[in-house]
Amino acid sequence: MITYFHPAELGHHVRTRLYGGGLIEAVEIPDRLKALHDAAKLCTDAFVQPAPADMGVIAEVHDSGYLDFLKTGYAAWKKRFPDSLELRPSLHPNAYMRRLTDDLLGRAGYYIADGASVLLEDTWEATVASAASALAATQKVLDGEVAAYALCRPPGHHAYRDMACGYCFLNNGALAATLARRAAGRVTILDVDVHHGNGTQTLFYDRADVQTISVHADPRTTYPFYAGYADERGSGAGEGYNLNLPVDVGSGDAVYLAAVKAGIEAAEKFSPDVVVLALGLDASEADPFACMKVTSEGFARMGEMLGAMKKPTAIIQEGGYPSPILGDNLIRFMNGFRAASGA
Secondary structure (H helix, E strand, C coil): EEECCCCHHHHCCCCEEEEECCCEEEECCCHHHHHHHHHHHCCCCCCECCCCCHHHHHHCCHHHCCCCCCCHHHHHHHHHHCCCEEECCCCCCEEEECCCCHHHHHHHHHEEECCCEEECHHHHHHHHHHHHHHHHHHHHHHHCCEEECCCCCCCCCCCCCCCCEEEECCCHHHHHHHHHCCCCCCCCEECCCCCCCHHHHHHHHHCCCCEEEEEEEEECCCCCCCCCCCCCCHHHCCCEEEEEEEECCCCCCCHHHHHHHHHHHHHHCCCCCEEEEEEECCCCCCCCCCCCEEEEHHHHHHHHHHCCCCCEEEECCCCCCCCCCCHHHHHHHHHHHHHHHHH
């Protein structure tokens, strides 16, 4: 199995995040990628730097005005606020008012959903490099490989068509699925990150050709709070093709893996030609978000279960934050997946 990774993904070093009325230390930082990078050396066969991302695929998924904001917004912000270290909005639209404005402060709030998704000087470069890794891994699978791993950072599954959210700017899983659909009739996005893939769900909510499945902590008590409920099943042509499997906070291997098994069974009924696996490792018992209690052995079993589907699979890295066992969790997952799939 090949790992796709671009060094530019080590940029976008956010120092703080807004939580509980104050700024605390950020967790979506380059150090987590370094831990995963070192682990991937031990459980995959080679590292390849991806070719530049296909902007046509990115433009198919994301709004042009939003892309321009991601590319140019920080420079405009520094010109207006030269002492500011990061572009972090102070206001956001809501259900009663949502209109795109000319003013930079208004555009920042319009295009960024929360206080975690800040822009820095090199955010665009890092984000496009992350997307390039996702697209390269997907193309490798379309070319006939059993599986490929995209070591992506920033992550992607919270990003909407025109809004950054939850550390995510470009939706890597959605980009992978969009590319896969050019050659495959049916695609399943199966997301095992502990946080619901709200951006991914929205992007495909009315479609029957891309099935979206998410196993995650119950949004009644866990970010992103406003999406990820079991009654969200899709709309129009997509009704029945979106499946949410919320899990009670604090659950361990048995409960979390039972939800993953239910997701696999739903995917197998859909019978996709390609699977895009949104691999979050933040259900770990040691993850700083402390949502779940999945052990390293649990991740090994999860890998075996997903590998046993024996579907062409693009594995896209999502969450999983600094902990002493982050790298080991990736190794255990990959070893289980490869043993079961033959990748």
